[in-house]
Amino acid sequence: MSAGRSDSGAVCLVAPDSFKGTMSAEEVADAMAAGVTEAGFPALRMPLADGGEGTTRVLGEALGGEFHSAEVGDPLGRPIAAEFCLLPDGRAVVEVAAASGLTLTDQSERDSLQASTRGTGELIAAAVGAGASEVLLAAGGSATTDGGAGAGAALRDAGLADVPPRITVLCDVTTAWEDSPRIFAPQKGANSEQVDELETRLSELAEGMPKDPHGVAMTGAAGGLAGGLWAWFGAELAPGASKVLDLLGFDQALADAICVITGEGRLDTSTREGKLVAEVAERSHQAGIPCLAVVGELALAPAETDGLGLVGVREGGNPGEISASARQLVEAVL
Secondary structure, three states: OOOOOOOOOOEEEEOOOOEOOOEOHHHHHHHHHHHHHHOOOOEEEOOOOOOOOOHHHHHHHHHOOEEEEEEEEOOOOOEEEEEEEEOOOOEEEEEHHHHHEHHHOOHHHOOOOOOOOHHHHHHHHHHHHOOOOEEEEEOOOEOOOOOOHHHHHHHHHOOOOOOOOOEEEEEOOOOOHHHHHHHHHHHHOOOHHHHHHHHHHHHHHHHOOOOOOOOOOOOOOOOOHHHHHHHHHOOEEEEHHHHHHHHHOHHHHHOOEEEEEEOOOEEOHHHHOOOHHHHHHHHHHHHOOOEEEEEOEEOOOHHHHHHOOOOEEEEOOOHHHHHHHHHHHHHHHO
């Protein structure tokens, strides 16, 4: 592409996810933007999320939300303060990770059989109590595989069963209900025997649901929490990355861009399964805009990154490396 540095209206759209556990999307965007500027191009920052950790902050800060805190139970029932955000349009953003997140438990205390989503239900109830007309529930980063049993109990205890709140679950994976224990429970501390037990538990739980979540895409998100809310409370399941991009006006920003730089902590085969980089690359490709990526770790072969629609990928594990990689990519492509 031959858009030169003199093109006054041309910008590079800087649109990364967080580097999970190390840098927020805002921090990554700042580092990328610095590299783009060094290359001689203006940068338009748009920190993003895919329905995982950081979604509340990304949406709340971009859309002028009001942040609140509520006391809820963590995955093991211990009291913690968890954040949610009320948006100007009356919707609330709630993160599973804030109440039932894997990072809320130490490695030594992770217990997939006992970990509960009750705190997430309590946080949803707090958002509704604060006046939310709809809850956007970011499902990523959970410590749980309880099929939403804990969250459902909390919502019923809060009197929200007869007239359930409107809930849209922003799913960061497309996994179906029955596959969730096998794919994700080992990351949450489960051994092979416990995975079998969790599979049995979810199967038995589904038998008593008004709708069967088996085989339904995205019902396995957050250890089946998405499926539980879908079956019991009529929640809508939505691809998190796509929903966040729409809420933030990504396509409108893309119309004025000469390139896009995105990124995540690790680019691997799971990137295709509902992750942000794949969605950004696809939309950029459809618009005819080159899409570049700076990632913490590259675990794909060149042919696989080409298949994602990325025209250039470099690694960067800290702000300086991210900035340098962004500059090199832009200079190579523009």
